Each structure stands twice: as C-alpha cells, then as structure tokens.
Amino acid sequence: MVYSGQYNFGADDLAITIPESNTTHLVALPALAGGLVIAYNLNAAKTVVKFSRKALPRIFDGTITHWNHPYLVADNPFLATVTAAITIVKRSKTTGSTVNLIKILAMMDKTEGYAGVSPFSVPGYYFSMNNSVAAATTSAAGVIIGSIPWTLTYLNQYEATQQCLAAGFNCIGGMVQHVDGTFLNCTTQSLSIAVANVDMKKLDSLNIYNSTLSALDVSAPGAYPLTAICNWAINPDSISPSYVDTVWTLRFMWYFFKHPEFSEQLGYVSVGNSEIATKTLTFLKGIKFNGQQLYGNSICDPLINGSYTNPCVHGYCAG
Template identity: 25%
Template sequence: MSSSVSKTCRSLFSTSAIRFAKLQGIALMVGLASCAPNTPTAPPQAGGSPGAAPAAGGTLAISGAGATAPNPLYQRWFREYNTQNPAVQISYDSVGSGAGVRRFLDGTVDFGATDAPLLDKERQALPAARGQALQIPSTGLFVVFAYNLDGVDNLRLSRESFCGITDGSITTWNDPLIVKDNPGVTLPGDPITFVHRSDGSGTTDIFTKHIDEACPNWKAGGGKTVEWPTGTGAKGNEGVSAQIQQTRGAIGYTEYSYANETKLKMASIQNKAGEFITPTPEAASRALAGAQVPADFALAVPDPEQKDAYPIVSLTWILLYENPQDPAKAKAINEFLKWAYSPAGDQAATELGYIPLPDDLSSKAATALDTIKVAAN
C-alpha cells in the first residue's frame, strides 16, 4: 500500500453490525493499520485507448469487467445510478474474476471486479504509472450448493457428504452418508453430476477455500482455478446455474442470488459448529461477526466458527488504480461507489440477497476513495 495513503484505522464493524441481517449485539471488529483506495483507468473508446475523451454530449462512458457473482447487483446499481445521473453510463462485462483481474492489469477497463483478493504477483504486474492496485469492498455475498433432484426439497448435507460430492468419492444420491443426513427422505439411486466453474473464478476461490478447510481429503487446494477431481465445468455463475437447471441429478456451487433468481433448490449444509444451516442472507451475515478486516480490506473467513453462521461467505471488491489515467472518470466512479453505500444502494443489495456493508466499513471505504487522484470540481 502507498505510504501516501497509509493511516491508522479503527474498527470497521461496530455494534451497528450488518444492517442487512439486523444482527443484535454482534460487532464486526476490523483492524486496519492503513486504508488505501484504488483508482480507475479510463475504458477504451471505439478505436481509441484508455483515457479517451468523454462521449458526445458530455456523457462519461465508464467500463468495468470481472466477477460474475455480484453482476446482478452491479447491473441494478448501474441502471438506478444512471437514472439519477444520466451523464454517467457504466457498463460491466461479467467475465469472471480471473478475466476481470487481467483486464484491470492490462488497463483495458476503468475498473475491475473480483471475489478473490489480489495476489502479490497480480499487484506487482500493474504498470508503475498506475500506482498501487487497490481493492475496495462493494458488498458481501455467499455461495450455495444448488441442486436438481425431483422429490427432494430440503436436502441436508453434512461436511462428510458435501466433501465426498466435491472430491468424487460420493457418486450416487442414495449414498449411505447422504441417506443418514436426510432421515425419512427417499433418495434415488441416480448418479450425481457435480457442476463447477470452467473459468477463473472468484466464486471458485471462495468455495474451494472453504472446501480446503472443511474437507480433510481435499487435495486440490483453493484458488480461482483448481484441478477438479470430478464433475463438469460451466462458465460463470450464469453457466453453472443453467447447467444445474438442465441436468437431473446435478449439484454445484453458485452465488446465492443466481440460485434464488432461477428458483434452484439449495441445500442446508453443516458448518464448523456441527449445525445444519439453511442458506439465507441473515445466516451468511453472521459468518462475518468478529472477523478482522486487514488494511487492504482482503477479509477471508473460509470456515467461520459461529454456531448459527452459514459457512461459505465473502466480501467482493472493486479494483481501482491509485493513479487513474482519466481523473474525470475516476471521480465519477468514486461518486458512484459512495452512492452504492447509501440507503438506496443498500436497499437494492438487500432485495437481491446480497449483504450490504456495515456503516463503519462503508465509511472507511469511502475515506479510502477520497485519496484517489480525481478531477477537481
């Protein structure tokens, strides 16, 4: 982080906790030694390059690319913000966190988006002229096991069961472990089709880091891409959700809002405390309680200990440049993000099943944005 933006930051998550979940008496304490923001570059105009002049009529055309998990929320935010600010048009290409990070580092977008915090090697790959690569949290999200199984509406999966499905050691729906998890339920002998991401994915990063913690026999590690021991791949949360929807006996991981929008069934899964937790935004919010958010906002809670917490949860981030190539666009992006932290932005997040940032965290993120070199008024 740049020393010019380093500062002492106190706790981010206060007893206001996560507004969305209305948690009572839970404080999400954040230790921030320094808070650094990010700055966007300008998107390439047709036939041009980053930093090209605004479109005709004074409209600022801003482009971003990256994570598919927050895409439904981002699209709604961009539409609503444009209604209130017609001169600012933000487009977003939902290509996955891996591709989004690459486009950000290449400077072909004004901002990137990722569900996986930047790696040191990715930060080092940013051209020096852009300054530091900075990540600003936008919202919280969670990943679910969505499934397609006729006659089974409330599937429960112990850690042994979902670990076995993911590593390929459990291959049929009437496996004794799954039967044990679901007393009184008639499970078919159909083969299990596990659906995973085929592209570099922050959702995969969130999911596999949990699997790596929860599953003793998991050998593939965690990250945006892994060598899957079983299953079939699909691109994006959109593709995974569609593949599950079209395949009888399928189960896979996808972000909650996609499963909810497509009316996919979602399994209750066992957390570290041994409780079977139904995936809801409220339960996901509890996974963040007590977490320590580091200086670069790269919060990680791969296997939360809270008894009533849903266990596969993360923040997601907007990637900005410390030294933006187009200060006017940087200013517009900063103003948009501050609007996203407002009650209007929170309402959209809540309605779509995301987790709005608590007041303290959004305040620190907004302060970080203020250090970016943007156009003067």
Template identity: 20%
Template structure:
C-alpha cells in the same frame, strides 16, 4: 442481464439508514455525462448491473459491466481495457502495488449448493462439508450413498449417479467454494486445494454462475455451486449445510451478516478477510465479499471520477437493491473507511515521486 427484483423473496428486514447517508452525495448534472466500463466477477454482476439503472438516471453515469469471471476481470483491469475490475478472490498486496490498483470490498453474499434431485423437496437436503468434498472428489458417486443417507434420515434419496457441476472458467466463486472445502476437508486440501481453476475430478463445467445454474437446472442428479442470487433467480433447489456450530442452515441475509460479525476490515491489509465457516447458530458457512479493483492513475480522469461516484452511490443508496437480490452491504464504518482511503490527485503525485 436485467435482474428481476420481484423474483426474489421479500425479506422482513429494515434497510439500514438510507435516509442518513454515509456520504453527502450530490450529482453534478451540469457536467457532461460519462460512461464507465467494468468487468469480472459474475458473483457481483447482479448488484452492479442493478445499481447501474438508478446511477444512470440520477447521476448521468452510464455503466457497462460485463460478467466475464474474476480471473478475466483482473486481467482486463491490469491491461487498462476497463475502468474497474471485480474479483471474489482478492489480489495480494504485492500484485496490487505492481499493477497500481486500489482494492476494496463492495457487498457480501453466500455461495450456495444447488441440486437437481426429482422427488426431494426444495430446501430439505442436508449436506456437511466433508460429504460435499467427497461429492466433488468423486468418492461419493450415487445419491443414495450411506454417507448422504445418514445426514437425511427418512428421505427417499434416488439412486441417480452424481453429476458434479463446476465452473469451466477462472472463477472467484470457485475460489470461495474450494477455499471452504479446504477449511473442512484435509483430503481436499491435500489433493486439490483452493483456486479460481482447479483440477476437477470429473463432472461437467459451465461458464459463469449463470452457466452453472443452467446446467444444474437441466441435469437430473446434478449438484452445483452458485452465488445465492443465481439460485433464487432460477428457482433452484438449495441444500441446507451444516455450519461451524453443527446446525443445518439455509442461506439467509442474517446468516451472511453473522459470518462477517467479527471481521476486521483494514485498509493496510487491502480489506481482505476470511468469512468462511464462521461461528454462529445461523451463520451460513460459505460467505464472501466481492472486491472492486480501481486503477490508481485514473482517479483524476472523468472515468475515474465516474467509478468513484458509482461506488459512492452504491454504498449510500444501494442497500435496498442489495438485499432484494440476496446480498448484504458492508458496515457503514467500513464503507466510510474505503471512501476515505480512495486514491486522490495528491496521493497519485506522491506515489509518482517515490
């Protein structure tokens, strides 16, 4: 899918220090071009597919990224059918060691709640975490339920039946969304829990973020969850959510960044952090990083070097694209740490002798 950057709202934000690149990065155009393949997270797809255009033009690296969902992305990179995988659910250290994968975050964004409620103005519906959980548990079945009405005084809510749209495939976006619900609802945590696939209580399923967005768009009375870029691209009605500080907020780049302000990104923890329901008056409550997975034994291959250069370009030159799509990059120090810990020929030799 070609992402139309002009379709996204322009932000009055300064793109951080593209002129002062974190890495000294030069394309070796005298070398033969290389093609790399990636697969996984639909959350990450808009960024990787948009980066691929200038990377091909400037570096001679062809990038084919398939948006197949986080679970499939993990499976494909472990099977060595792609050069890198992508997942919004980070893998455990034990699984990474067993599969000999290097895991690192690339960008952050928000999972947003979208609705199709004719007559309710865009961006005005208020929901909190408990009510959202009840909508997906099936204990709130109509939109004019008193619990929703109490959050929206003066709003004429329809008496339509609630149709809860969810992912039908193994999904990192589902993992992020259900993890948030376990943060805010003990009932959800005890009955359903968090996962890339859970036992949904009715509703309808779509494959990929784009599939959920399409179902919400065509189904009056529906509610769904998608990565922010898909909501913006499809002009969906995004609900305001009550955040950790008790403030109803709309998603924003500032809100995504605020959620990660206190995050401790550590290589020895495989850069896994919890960005859900974080403090801050403008903090968006459902924020996640998306992670890349790189086979360690491929680092000396042309494709492995191509993967390195693709992400190095994204870190040093991709932020303008990120922000136009509705993502934010990692802090420069974290990007530098990721590249400093990138597997090398020497680290590969050392691991083989252990």
C-alpha cells in the same frame, strides 16, 4: 483493465491480481457479500438436503458418488433409498464461484480434522472427478440442474434463485452446516451475520495481493458458511486523468457503500455498516488527485456515519 487505465474501477469475487511486471498501485475494496448455494435436482422432488461439513468436501473430491452415501444419509434419512449417482456440474477453474468454493472446502476440512492434507489446499486443485461435467456458463449450469435429475452444482444466491424458480425447472437449494453443527440456508440475514463478524485483526482488506476476504467461513452463530466477498479494484494514484471523473467515481463508491439497497436488489448484502466499510471509507478519504486532497473540499462530502458537517435545509446548506 483497471491497471491499464481503461476503466476507473472494476469488481470481482476473485482475489484480484496483476502482472508482476506491472508497477501500477492497485487496492482491493470490499464492496458486497454473496453466498454460494449448493443447488441440485432430486428427480423433481422438492426435499431440502442438508450438506454437512463432513459430506460436502467429499462430494467435491469424488469420494461421495451416490445420493445414498452414509455421510449424506446421516443427516437426510430419506436419501437411504435413493440409489442414483450424483452428477456434479462444475464451472471453469478460474470462475469466482469455483475458486471460492475450493477455499471454503479447505477450511471445512481443517475444522473437521480431515486426516492428511486436504486436496482443496493443494495449489491448482480442480474438480476432476469422473462423475462431473463442465458447464460453460452459469446459465448452462442452471439449465442442466433444472432439467436433469440427480445433478448438483454451486451457484451464487441470485443465480440459484433465478434458476430454481424458473418455470419447468426442478432444482432446489440445500442447507449447509455451520461449524457449530447447525444447518443454514443462504439468506440476507445469514450473509449479514458473516460480514458483521469478520475478524478484522486477521484481515488486511486493502491489500490487492491478499485473498483472505474473498471467501468466509465465519464461526459466529448464524453466519452462512459459504459466504464470498466481491471486491472493487482501483488505482488510487490515478483513478482517472480527469479531476471530475475521479471525484464522481469516489462519490459513487461512497454512495454505494452507504446505500445497501443497491446490493439487496439482487439478494446480495452490503458491507456498508460493518468494520470493513469503515476501513474502506477511511481509505477513500485519503485519495488525492495530483497531490490535491479530494475529500473535505466540498461542503456536500458526507461523514462516515452518514451525516454531514453542513446539512442541507430546504435545499441550502445550514453551515
């Protein structure tokens, strides 16, 4: 929709791609961060399950099929007597949640020294295990998890909160093991740590064909292991045929980055105070309309640090 010119910008937690035949110049601009929560139903029991980096990939490749598997019992002794089979509720192959989970599971296999080639690193991999069922929508996955015992799925933190708090539902979100061995919940704090510690030297966050920023497994202590980034996509050469629309689109994006409360309303984390945002805002400053520089032409254009060259005093510019 963006490369066709129908919209000024778009957003997705997938790596954004365009047809090879299309010559439109698109860039990906990281906008906010969220986390994938492993949600499950232990027959109405509200006990928190710890999912280790050794166990979680094996659940999603079909190796672990029962709740009392030794890998799970090692960190959750109470599961030793739970003989029920695990039913995995999966989303479609192309959803952002599925794609990003597969990427992070491949990262976990790498750090854990998985013998051989991780199944999650094989192009086109999808959850095809016999103990899985497909849910057409996020809401459907949430309903299944909330109402059917012994099921397990993956939801973003907002979806998980809504479904697990819904009246009559019995799902709960688990803890996931960090590379340092600790177990973490998906919180705004653990997501913020992940965003703040992205290795910018290894990252090209403004390359539309580069998916390195969509899924993160950051080594910094306290960083949530299943963090995902949602990117905006714009065509900087032609955001809109209208000068006014172009200017206000850029102002909105800038304002969004500098006001994290918009992201936080739904439990997401803004990248606004990170190196990622500095790189993105610097890029926005260079966008032109028909060859005309846009940033800096208005006395109301803010600096990257949030201040103004000409601050307002009682409604009038002081400059």
